[in-house]
Amino acid sequence: MWPGVLPGLPPVHAYPHAITPPAVDGEPTEAVHLRQKMTERVIAGGWVLSAAVQDALRTVPRHRFTPESPLRTAYDDDLAVVTSRDESGTAVSSVSAAWLQADMIEKLRLEPGMTVFEAGSGGYNAELIAHVVAPAGHVVTVDLDPYVVQRTQRFTAEAGRGQVTVLLGDGSQGAPGHMPRGGFDGSAITHNCWDISPAWREQLAEGRYLVLPLEIHGYTRAIALQRHGDVLHARDWTYCGFVRDRGAAARTTPTTSLAGGELHLCHEDGTPPDAAGLEGALRGPRHEVPTGVTVAGMESFETLQLYAATTLPAFCRLALDRSRDTGLAAVPRGADAAAIVEDGSLAYLTNVLVKDGESPKERRSEFIVHAFGPVGARLAERMAACVRSWDQHVRGTGYPQMTVHPAGTPDHELPTGHVLDKTSSRLVFQWPGQRSAAQATADAAVLAEAGGGR
Template structure:
């Protein structure tokens, strides 16, 4: 448990300074201008709920920064374990719930502010059940919602991956939102959700996180909306530590969140050997997002992992010291980076080209495979948005899944249907092998 004296010893609630009102209105207008809060209900919630009352450790100007997540609890290493998320992202996720007055909503991961925004949207007869496993977080959430809240929020101590069966309305929750990174989609979230309603959660897919709105149809969840994002990681029973393989004495790491970890045998020698470079011919502007390329590579390339560097190293040319999409096989590795090929005064004028780097005896073959993936994304996926995606219960047999790229988790099976992918299915045995590596059925 962590103590924050300013939060726990705050004076009794009175009025609020005019500066808070002004800053809140300005924050709301910025979020509306960004397109994150199109509905009048969410706009009114942003204008009304006093965000600074749920993050009293921070000055007003930070409390009403529309792009800033405010850390409210840290572990012994200083890593954030609880926060009040950036307001634009909270607004976006609430919009994805498609709420109406009178609905009952479940939230896993408390803080108070997000729950009160939701409560305002479902007022006057709606209700929010919010849960957290951290006693300190629950303590402060209960206090803040009592002092500055609507009276419509119930705060529970518990593991959010189990949902809130003791508070389940008839027919299920009208919406559920998870406010921490999720490696898996817990069965309880689907089972406790009303038919046709929406679950919004930040889902990790090979280490890439997207806030996805899923609509329930029976035992299957259908992805409807996607947003690039990042949250603190889950700490409950469903939490998962990323498997990491150190290379070159820790200069590089292979991160493999899903499937079978790659065999690093031979990679140390390969990294110190010649490096093959293969330009893809695919370029992006300086301000252009290629977030769908990350997921396309992660879900279609066999033996996918990410190559990360603890510091700049001559052994690998990582993109701006960030991690790189990679694939490993036969003591060899290929990874994706990009280089500036055209400079300019504005981001629109600058262009970078995706280039594959590869090492090891099978490096050339792996590089060709990754380059083909990038070119396929450019031809079929780029500009089309995210794929059709469904989430099925673990144990669903292959023949009952739609044709697509299968990613198995503990409680669920994810199926991605990308444009331009071969429609034919393989046999059951081959499908199982491909599913384990993130391949196609």
């Protein structure tokens, strides 16, 4: 303020300023520096290849969408920043890790001028997408929480490009009133989904991509699904986790407690297991079956989880309440154990260290199956065979071919594979070296008719 314009002001002083102007008016120079470092880490991790997404990461001020957090937290590339919690303290809204947001946006395969739908608002992800489809593109983002919508409207207005429309509503219904002719050019769902809403497919343009974190027997993967008519084809998979859906399609995990709450059977898909007899079985002898399959420390076996979940009948997951742990079950720390239940018996997969070493690459652990109950030995052999089959046919080959079909699609119209039924969709998994249970049954019937069945 020039002296004399307002009376009573102190003398004018000079203050130091940054040599390089910040990228966004009013932001501290440290934010620019941290944003560049975050971007370089995401690029180095191989999560972003296109120049458009790289430029979005370098430009959009992430800290403006997480004002509750320190700058270094906002620009931690591996950290999801929680922005809202419910009465119990559970996170219900967050800004996801930057590497995951970049990965999902890359999977959309966007171009300038496209219109994109997003379910689950926060602002930052929508602004990243808006930057990629600029200057003529547009983003429509929907959330059912008025607080989240208000935040997103404010932040995109203050720190955005003016290309984001924020709506209050249930994201599972899409945004039909804002859909361009022919459908959205891409759709991103930013909360865990147990099922795939028909609206997401119907409002997606032919040949374009829907990217969503899909729960498959409790295991979440961010999958890029390309639309071909009424069928969605999986193109890319990423191991991940998001906050759960709270809309009309939200689902509570069916759980059966055992041993006074020490153990829990979690059964997200299919028919819940009959837990009759399991309490007594857990107090009986334990069968242990080594699989002979080992993994190095820090080696990913994420495809084994889905392989077991989608090929083993009566699959569920065994969770341990560690505050009540009496050593009844050796559930791996930090994860639930893949399990199967049948005829009052239980088998689950765990691992033991068989070779120690100074580095993770030198250490190896072997998959071991533990089982209880009258047919526990049989279940243990079945699960061990599954692990060996994964090791022989799937390990190192990546994820399976998967297609998503509308609910009600007749079996004879589905491709050969293992079928997982949801409320609105039928998922078909085609694993290397595997036939579906239906195909195996059909082959057995043919052999029986030919006199070769046993």
